Amino acid sequence: MPTVPETAIVEVRGLRRAYGGVAAVDGLDLDVHRGELLAVLGPSGCGKTTLLRLLAGFERPDAGSIAIDGTAAAGPGTFVPPERRRVGIVVQDHALFPHLTVGGNVAYGLRRDPGRQRRVDEVLAMVGLDGLGDRYPAELSGGQQQRVAIARALAPEPGVILLDEPFANLDAALRARIRFEVRAILKAAGATVVLVTHDQEEALSLADRVAVLDGGRVAQVGPPDEVYRRPASPFVARFVGDADLVPGTCDGTTVATPLGRLAVDGPAPAAGPALAVVRPEAVRLQADPQGSATVALVTYYGHDQLVEVALDGGSVVRARLGAERLFSSGERVRAELAGPVIAYPGNGLGSP
Amino acid sequence: MTAVRRAPPATAAAAALVAGLAVLPLGYLVLRASEVGFSRAADLVLNERTLRLLGNSLGLAAATTVTAVAIGVPVAWLTTRTDLPGRRALTVVTALPLAVPSYVAALAVIAAFGPRGALARWLGPLGVDALPEVYGFVGAWLALSLSTFPYVTLTVRGSLRRLDPALEEVSRSLGATPFETFRRVTLPQLRPAVAAGALLVALYTLADFGGVSLLRFDTFTRVVYVQYRGSLDRSGAAVLALVLAAVSLTVVAAEARTRTRARVAAARTARTARLVHLGRWRAPATALLAVLAVVALVVPVATLVTWLVLGAREGIDLGETAAAAGRSARVSAGGALAALVAAWPVAALASRHPGRLARWTERLSYAGYALPGLVVALSLVFFGARVARPLYQTVGMLVLAYLVLFLPQAIGALRTTLGQISPTLEDASRSLGAGPLATARRVLLPLVRPGATAAFALVFLTAMKELPAALLLGPTGYDTLATRVWATTSEGFFGRAAAPALLLIVVSSVPLAFLALRDERA
Numbered sequence: 008m009p010t011v012p013e014t015a016i017v018e019v020r021g022l023r024r025a026y027g028g029v030a031a032v033d034g035l036d037l038d039v040h041r042g043e044l045l046a047v048l049g050p051s052g053c054g055k056t057t058l059l060r061l062l063a064g065f066e067r068p069d070a071g072s073i074a075i076d077g078t079a080a081a082g083p084g085t086f087v088p089p090e091r092r093r094v095g096i097v098v099q100d101h102a103l104f105p106h107l108t109v110g111g112n113v114a115y116g117l118r119r120d121p122g123r124q125r126r127v128d129e130v131l132a133m134v135g136l137d138g139l140g141d142r143y144p145a146e147l148s149g150g151q152q153q154r155v156a157i158a159r160a161l162a163p164e165p166g167v168i169l170l171d172e173p174f175a176n177l178d179a180a181l182r183a184r185i186r187f188e189v190r191a192i193l194k195a196a197g198a199t200v201v202l203v204t205h206d207q208e209e210a211l212s213l214a215d216r217v218a219v220l221d222g223g224r225v226a227q228v229g230p231p232d233e234v235y236r237r238p239a240s241p242f243v244a245r246f247v248g249d250a251d252l253v254p255g256t257c258d259g260t261t262v263a264t265p266l267g268r269l270a271v272d273g274p275a276p277a278a279g280p281a282l283a284v285v286r287p288e289a290v291r292l293q294a295d296p297q298g299s300a301t302v303a304l305v306t307y308y309g310h311d312q313l314v315e316v317a318l319d320g321g322s323v324v325r326a327r328l329g330a331e332r333l334f335s336s337g338e339r340v341r342a343e344l345a346g347p348v349i350a351y352p353g354n355g356l357g358s359p
Numbered sequence: 360m361t362a363v364r365r366a367p368p369a370t371a372a373a374a375a376l377v378a379g380l381a382v383l384p385l386g387y388l389v390l391r392a393s394e395v396g397f398s399r400a401a402d403l404v405l406n407e408r409t410l411r412l413l414g415n416s417l418g419l420a421a422a423t424t425v426t427a428v429a430i431g432v433p434v435a436w437l438t439t440r441t442d443l444p445g446r447r448a449l450t451v452v453t454a455l456p457l458a459v460p461s462y463v464a465a466l467a468v469i470a471a472f473g474p475r476g477a478l479a480r481w482l483g484p485l486g487v488d489a490l491p492e493v494y495g496f497v498g499a500w501l502a503l504s505l506s507t508f509p510y511v512t513l514t515v516r517g518s519l520r521r522l523d524p525a526l527e528e529v530s531r532s533l534g535a536t537p538f539e540t541f542r543r544v545t546l547p548q549l550r551p552a553v554a555a556g557a558l559l560v561a562l563y564t565l566a567d568f569g570g571v572s573l574l575r576f577d578t579f580t581r582v583v584y585v586q587y588r589g590s591l592d593r594s595g596a597a598v599l600a601l602v603l604a605a606v607s608l609t610v611v612a613a614e615a616r617t618r619t620r621a622r623v624a625a626a627r628t629a630r631t632a633r634l635v636h637l638g639r640w641r642a643p644a645t646a647l648l649a650v651l652a653v654v655a656l657v658v659p660v661a662t663l664v665t666w667l668v669l670g671a672r673e674g675i676d677l678g679e680t681a682a683a684a685g686r687s688a689r690v691s692a693g694g695a696l697a698a699l700v701a702a703w704p705v706a707a708l709a710s711r712h713p714g715r716l717a718r719w720t721e722r723l724s725y726a727g728y729a730l731p732g733l734v735v736a737l738s739l740v741f742f743g744a745r746v747a748r749p750l751y752q753t754v755g756m757l758v759l760a761y762l763v764l765f766l767p768q769a770i771g772a773l774r775t776t777l778g779q780i781s782p783t784l785e786d787a788s789r790s791l792g793a794g795p796l797a798t799a800r801r802v803l804l805p806l807v808r809p810g811a812t813a814a815f816a817l818v819f820l821t822a823m824k825e826l827p828a829a830l831l832l833g834p835t836g837y838d839t840l841a842t843r844v845w846a847t848t849s850e851g852f853f854g855r856a857a858a859p860a861l862l863l864i865v866v867s868s869v870p871l872a873f874l875a876l877r878d879e880r881a
Contacts, residue, residue, distance in 0.1 A: 065528050065633070089531035096532045102525035106547040115543075116533030163534060 016041045016199050017062065017167055022071035023223075024057050031057040033223030035071070039167065044193065044200040046214035048207060050246065054223040055203045059169050062201065063096050064089035076166050095160030095168040099175050101152045103144035109155050110140030116163040130158045134192055149177060150185055157189060161196055168193065170202040174209065186213055207247050211235060219243050237273055241351055244284045251324045255350075257281035262350050265299070265318040266290075269348045276352035284349040287313065290326035291343045292334065298341035302334045316342055366712035367795070373704035374716070378723035380701070381763055384738035385604065385726055391741050392597040400598045409582060409599070416579040416606070419499055419571070420564040426504040427560040428553060430651065431511025437644055438512075439519045441635045447876075449648055450516075454875040456655040457509045458867035460824035462569030462845055463860045464502035467659035468493055469573065470666055470853045477665050499576040503564050505655040510563070511556030513875075518552030524632035537635075551617070558614040565607055566731030569826040569841075573848050579603050580733050580827075587737060587831075597741065600734045611729045660864065663857045670854020680843070680858045687839040688866065690754060690829075691822035694761025695769075695815045701762055702769035702814070709770075710777040721770065728767035735760050736828040743832075752834045760828040765818040772817065776810025777803075816870035823867050840866075 017039035024032045032054040039045050049055045060066045062073060064080065064087060072082030075094065080087045095116075104112050113127045131137050134154040144152055153173065160168050173189070174182045190213050193200050204210050210217045211231040218228040219242075227239035238244035241252055255264035259278045262269050269283055292302075292314060303323065304315040307330065314326045314334050324342065334340070366374075392400070403409065437443050438450050459467075470476050472493045492498075522545065530540040568580040583603060587596035637644055705724050708717040727735065739760050743751035750756050780803065788798040826841045833842065840859040847856040 063528070063532055065531070088536075089528070090534045090536055092532070094532055096529060098525045098529065100523070100525070102523060102529045104526060104530075104544060104547075115530070115535070159529075159533070165532075 014041045015039060016076055017201070018072075018074040019058075019062075020072050020074075022058070022061060022073065023069045024061055024066055025069055030054075030223050032061065032068075035220075035224050037218055037225055037228065039199060039201055040216075041199055042197060043215040044190065044202060044213060046202045046204060046210035046217045047220060048204055048210040048217055048247070049220035051205060053220040055205075055220050056171065057223075058220070059096075059171055059201070059203050062167070063094050063169055064092050093163070093166045095163070095165035097153075097156045097160050097168065097170045097173050099172045101144075101156040103152055103155055103159075105144055107143075108140060109136065109142050109144065109147070112144065112155055113140075113159050113162050115159060126162055130162045133161070133196060134158045135188075150181060153177070153185065153189070154192075157192060161193075161198065165198075167199045167201060170200060172204055173202070174204075174206075211247070217247075219247060221246075237349060238284065241282060241284075244349065249287050249325065249327075251285045251287075251322070252282045253285050253318075253322050253324060255281055255283055257350060257352070262348065265320040265322055266324070266342055266344050269344055269350075270346075271350045272347035273349060276350055279352065281350045281352055284351075285324050285344065287325040287327035289345050289348075290316075290324055290328075291345060292316065292326050292328060293341040293343070294334070294338060295341040296339050298339045300340050300342045302336050302338045302340055304336055305334050307333065316340060318342065366708055366714075366716065370704045370707055370712075371716055374708045374720040377701045377705050377766070378720040380759075381724045381726045381766055383742070384735045384760075384763055385730065387742045387746075388597050388601055388604070388734065388738040391594055391738070392601050395594045395598050399595075403586075403595050403598050404602055409579075409602075412577050412579050412582050413602070413606070415496075415577055416565055416603075419496065419503070419576065419578060420561045420610075422496075422500050423503045423507060423564045424557050424561045426500070427508040427511050428557055430504070430508040431556060432515055432549070432553060434508070434648065434651070435512045435515035435519060437648065439516050440632060441637050441644070443637060443641070443644055443648070445645075449652070451872055451875045452652045452656065453512055453648065454509045454871060455868060456506050458820070458824075458864050458871045459506050459656070459659055460569065460826065460841065460844075460863065460867075461503055461506050461563075461567045461571075462573055462826055462841070462848070463663075463863060464506040464659060465498070465570040465573040466844060466848045466853070466856055466860055467662045468498050468502050469848070470857075471658060471662040472498075475851070476853075477662055494575045496576055498574040499571050499578075502570050502574060503567060506570075507560045507563050508655075510559040511553065514552045514556035514559075515549055518549050522548055522632070527632070554614050554617050558610065561610050562607055562729065562731075565603070565610065566733065568731075568733050569845055573845075579606070580731065583733055583737065584827075587740075593741065596737060600737050604730055604734050607729045607731060660861070663861045663864075666853045666857035667861060670852075670857055673854060676855075677858070679838070680840075680862060683838045683840050683843050683859055684862050684866065686837060687823055687841065687863070690757055690833075690839065691761070691819050693754070693758045694765060694822045695818035697758050697762040698765045698769040698818050699773070699811060699815055701766055702773050705766075706770050706773035706777055710774050711782060724770055725767045727763040727765065730764070731827075732760075732764055732825055733827040733831075735763055736831040739763075739828075740831050754834065754837065757828060757832040760832055761818075761822050761825070764825070764828065765821055768817050768821065769814045772810050772814030773807065776807050780806050813874060816874055820867050820870045820874075823863060 015038040017037075019035060019037040022032050022035040023030060035054070035058065047055045047058060057066065061068055061081065067086055068081050073080045075092060079085045080092055104115065107115065109131070110127050113130055114123055117123045117126055127140065128137065131140055134157055136151060136154055136158065139147070139151070144155065147155065174186055177185055186209065202210070202214065214231060216229060217231050217234045219226045219234060221242050227234055227243045234243065235248050238247060238250075244250045244252065253264045253266060255262040255269075257271070257276050257278055257280070260271065260275055262271060262281050262283050264283050266285070299319045300316045302314055303317045306313045310330065312328055312330050312333060314328060315323060316326060317323050326342065395403070434453050438446050438453065443449065472478050526544050526548070527540050530544045531537070535543060566580065567578075568584065571578045572581055572584075579599070580603065583596055583599045586599055587593060705720050709721045739756055743756050747756075750759070784802055785798050788802045789795075793801060824841065826845055829839045829841050830845065833839065840863045843859040844856050844863065847859075
């Protein structure tokens, strides 16, 4: 794997935080590079929110360390309180101070000096809210409130900005547009950003790198296409994008599965039982009375269809196909795979 | 958006009738006062003594309010947001002083620190024969502050629990220290709650009659009372009572103004805030609350117990105390029930059929909130003596006074509960074949019961403590616990006052503890 030398602005080592004996973050290592947008992705309960709160300084770690900009922020015998970390945060429901105007909110983190008003105007212009400084938060739309929250976090020029599920409360139509506006604003400001989300589409489309969390640790970290194309574990394969895991037998270079003998992409597991990652968009179906599979369920989406296919032998795979010809359940088909697959050792019944 | 349905005529008529009852005392007072000529009224109001006593009332209200806020806000914060040991117990203990009526607090102050009090008895043999004066401003201020600060604690606690902890966290991440965060974010958000609590304290102090009278601090309530008792010109008392009502209404209006200007985050189900670790402040904070509990609760109770023992030697009439307790409980329960029944149509209208009628009936029904008990009682005495002759000198008159005085509390509680019940539930019940009455009985009533029970407890508690109305409106010989404490203390028989006072505290503590813990669970 090519390693570009990057300067880490946040270094997390062996971080651990438990609540009542249950570890939410459990021996986590992570670097955040200067100027990047890193998405921390995981299902609920994976520890992503705890990680964010530990980075912000709202929680104290039980073990491990956090360094920000080369200085220890938390670790054995060290704990820098939130107000001295230079870490900005934007939360899901914005948490704008309702008793302060937009200008008052943005100025909150700035020192009282003559440059303050200039910086407020500058940041408000950056997020496209110039002229709204005298409004109160309650007088703004949801999208505008979000931009105020970002402006407020950006104003003191923090080393890192944390975004906690910032788009979860917006409706679907607005979300897609606002996501990219926000990304553009943050990139223009040259900010280093950690975005916490459970939405894999959001993580893949926005981030420079994605860190997938599982059980309080980083399961994989890398550029979005790498995480999607070469998932490091069956968990990552299933969580990032749609995937079905088909059991088979590996001979060292190929895997024999109910879908045929498949070439392995990347390192092949040792000879023995193996699991192949099958992405729905890689599955081809052909109507064929002599085929070795049966259509179980067809879900029509307009632009395409998702066909669930039961392979003779027991496994089920999904195929995402164009909607020119609709399949119907009960139809016999031949299923094939385009291209090589990622494979893991084992049979899906636990560790090999 | 659900369409507003027209109110059923029966509900509308009932609500209008209740609103009429609520404004009756004020209305009749105006009528009666207008019999006094203008120049005579001016003489009554604008003489040196009246104005001085008005000043006393306002000064006492201001001092008490400031003290109650200074005690109540830190207590609320410590018991909600910190890792103070024994928070739940302290929550109840710091609410319990509400069970101590002002005149019992006054009795405790006199019986403990007065010239013939417990302290003097102990110190006398040691040669100390002069104690600082408890009668007057200092005693009244002390007794009222200690019995009213829980109003502030309770309102601020509620607000603190609704406050979104993300606001404080974001403030920290923007560079503000915990103290700056409290000052710049938390406090502005608490302001309406502090104002609401302060208003209750100010109104209570302005309306207080028993406490200030026993402590011989001349306030406006005493002028009204003396004018009523001591002169044949009862219309003059009406004029003075109107002035007192006007002062109270002005205070209410001032508080309403601060509320419209406040900008506070809309309530939502926020996660609970992390508790602040007090660290080395733990011990001093605990000690502070312990001292408060001792002064506000242990001292009064211990003093009363001491006097009870002393009085027992001379013999106390337990039978008469028990009879008075029975009357207190009966008339308070009657008043609470009447207030709840009267509150129902007003609350139903306000929560189900908002509109001009609902707005006005609700506003008018809140008259009793601003009116001192003495004013309502006085007006009903006049009304009973002249108009409602059959009711005069009956318990019904006292129940009517309690209805007017405590209707706002009952409406507030019922309205909140009704507002939380979706009207679609009633629609569903109707579509399943239940008529309006059956729907009320089978759907609304079971859902409203917890809120209604709380409202009943609250009104019952307040009515038990109430003094001036019981004093003025109770039929001759109809002694309640409150009037017994008043009569015996006025005459200096602390030993005979102790039993009814203790009983009053005990009986009031039950609904109060129930309310405080319910509040805690919610």
